[in-house]
Amino acid sequence: MALEVQVLKLFKMKSGISKSLNNSVAKAFHLLDYFNVAKPEWGVRELAKETGANKSTTYRMLATLESLGVLRKDEISEKYSLGLKLFELGNRVSIQSAFVSQTHPVLKQVAEEITETVHLGILKDNEVFMVDKIESPKGLQLNSVIGTSSPAYCSGLGKILLAHLKQGDLKQALESIDLKTNTEFTITKKTILKKELEQIKIQGYAIDRQELELGLICVAVPVYNQKNQVIAALSAAGPSIRFQEEKVESYVATLKKGARTIQQKIGNFKI
Amino acid sequence: MALEVQVLKLFKMKSGISKSLNNSVAKAFHLLDYFNVAKPEWGVRELAKETGANKSTTYRMLATLESLGVLRKDEISEKYSLGLKLFELGNRVSIQSAFVSQTHPVLKQVAEEITETVHLGILKDNEVFMVDKIESPKGLQLNSVIGTSSPAYCSGLGKILLAHLKQGDLKQALESIDLKTNTEFTITKKTILKKELEQIKIQGYAIDRQELELGLICVAVPVYNQKNQVIAALSAAGPSIRFQEEKVESYVATLKKGARTIQQKIGNFKI
DNA sequence: AAACACTGTTTCATATATTGAAACAATTAA
DNA sequence: TTAATTGTTTCAATATATGAAACAGTGTTT
Numbered sequence: 148m149a150l151e152v153q154v155l156k157l158f159k160m161k162s163g164i165s166k167s168l169n170n171s172v173a174k175a176f177h178l179l180d181y182f183n184v185a186k187p188e189w190g191v192r193e194l195a196k197e198t199g200a201n202k203s204t205t206y207r208m209l210a211t212l213e214s215l216g217v218l219r220k221d222e223i224s225e226k227y228s229l230g231l232k233l234f235e236l237g238n239r240v241s242i243q244s245a246f247v248s249q250t251h252p253v254l255k256q257v258a259e260e261i262t263e264t265v266h267l268g269i270l271k272d273n274e275v276f277m278v279d280k281i282e283s284p285k286g287l288q289l290n291s292v293i294g295t296s297s298p299a300y301c302s303g304l305g306k307i308l309l310a311h312l313k314q315g316d317l318k319q320a321l322e323s324i325d326l327k328t329n330t331e332f333t334i335t336k337k338t339i340l341k342k343e344l345e346q347i348k349i350q351g352y353a354i355d356r357q358e359l360e361l362g363l364i365c366v367a368v369p370v371y372n373q374k375n376q377v378i379a380a381l382s383a384a385g386p387s388i389r390f391q392e393e394k395v396e397s398y399v400a401t402l403k404k405g406a407r408t409i410q411q412k413i414g415n416f417k418i
Numbered sequence: 419m420a421l422e423v424q425v426l427k428l429f430k431m432k433s434g435i436s437k438s439l440n441n442s443v444a445k446a447f448h449l450l451d452y453f454n455v456a457k458p459e460w461g462v463r464e465l466a467k468e469t470g471a472n473k474s475t476t477y478r479m480l481a482t483l484e485s486l487g488v489l490r491k492d493e494i495s496e497k498y499s500l501g502l503k504l505f506e507l508g509n510r511v512s513i514q515s516a517f518v519s520q521t522h523p524v525l526k527q528v529a530e531e532i533t534e535t536v537h538l539g540i541l542k543d544n545e546v547f548m549v550d551k552i553e554s555p556k557g558l559q560l561n562s563v564i565g566t567s568s569p570a571y572c573s574g575l576g577k578i579l580l581a582h583l584k585q586g587d588l589k590q591a592l593e594s595i596d597l598k599t600n601t602e603f604t605i606t607k608k609t610i611l612k613k614e615l616e617q618i619k620i621q622g623y624a625i626d627r628q629e630l631e632l633g634l635i636c637v638a639v640p641v642y643n644q645k646n647q648v649i650a651a652l653s654a655a656g657p658s659i660r661f662q663e664e665k666v667e668s669y670v671a672t673l674k675k676g677a678r679t680i681q682q683k684i685g686n687f688k689i
Numbered sequence: 690a691a692a693c694a695c696t697g698t699t700t701c702a703t704a705t706a707t708t709g710a711a712a713c714a715a716t717t718a719a
Numbered sequence: 720t721t722a723a724t725t726g727t728t729t730c731a732a733t734a735t736a737t738g739a740a741a742c743a744g745t746g747t748t749t
Binding site: 158163168169170171173175176179182183184187207208211214215217228229230231232234235237238239240241242244245246248249327355385409413414415418 | 439441442443444447450453454457458478479481482483485487488490492493496498499500501502503504505506507508509510511512513514515542547565607645664681
């Protein structure tokens, strides 16, 4: 029995995978992971060296993937890169459902710990698009609806997402935003909003204190992918009556833990 | 030797594949092809029945792909669908990362100006491969799907791309094409198609007048890179009821403006 | 011109992984 | 209860993947 095989079996045992998984398929996708932005092209021998696999094996795997259109081979350099088949398959993925299926259990966990309503949102056309929601177990329900958008400047989710935009994108977003007054606490001046966003980016979380709706407070943190790009935001929201200033720290900690769990699950996913 | 294996070997021989390809990997990607827009979710037994494979084999393949994140399993229905891993890999393909991410905003701009559905396509194996699409804001949706291929001889995109092939490549392409009748307007004679392609190359744009589908008209222009190689085509498509002959000029102008913007953005990129 | 260093590719005995019928487990419907 | 679904596991039979070595190119250096 080759060493590699022993290691694989050991890995399977340790990770609790008792199922008999298809080795070749796992190897194929493991190989595809080496084709990234940093190094999108590989030759047979260099890839074999990098992965530690035999060059015959690597050659046949690459040839197989090429014949399927999963990889393509540059005719001149004879190097391989990711092919149109993956583009095709990638376009078929329903990201909404694929993403939520990963994040939903995390939201549930966070909601149980915080015992308030938890939201997951992304920025879409400079508004907050609600991707998923777990209702507070305490009963008091919010009127937020999955699949709808709402203004970004007056919610915790929105502010943390705006705060992490690239400078140019933020400038563009601020220009297109109309700061309507929702409550006496709503931020209605762009200079003030700008300063608050800077502060939010530094402190790593955002609080909405009744800026959208009287009596509603929410705390939000960013969700990163494994490239450390902010791709979503996670928040806990509840009635201001229940809200205690000294709890903010613990809310943020729980939310950040959830955000990290999501980060581990989703890889390099980007909306 | 099982029958299935004999058939596979026969297939390999007939298609001129002498190389020893990895069976399991080929089967895995063959399986993934069953997850399409028409049927995005599959259970173990129904997929086994559809593919003609054994249900144990199918089960293990699906479980393997799920453990890799290539598929995801709905917890309630226990059915499988395409997962985030494929989305991630699809986004790493150079056509996505180096091309579509650049061209998408241009398509959006063109679609807003023309207020019809806009497509971006390339030539792949003598067919039109749909790279990107912006739906018409007018609502009437076309059944085109990103990541799929369709015949080149009966679409605006295809005709403009064929027209700009090198003579030798065009000759080869025309030989391999089968001019099937889709509508009463479809070009079915190669001599006529040849003449039309010459005309199209001279005038700089192509029109498909209900050649693929009754009631569907589209106008297409070539997209050049900075080496002045035609690398893609840009089109506007809509119902023939809305189509006015005198608008062609303005459509072509807007499309060409978009094509030039893309040219500036992408440098010497080649598909 | 010969030797070298670097590619990708093929061979073949052998070790390994995949296969499928059957049995099992767990739900749901009649 | 019976019947008809579903997903899952088992194990011997068998097809398949493996890797060292040889081969076949290409371009570079001696």
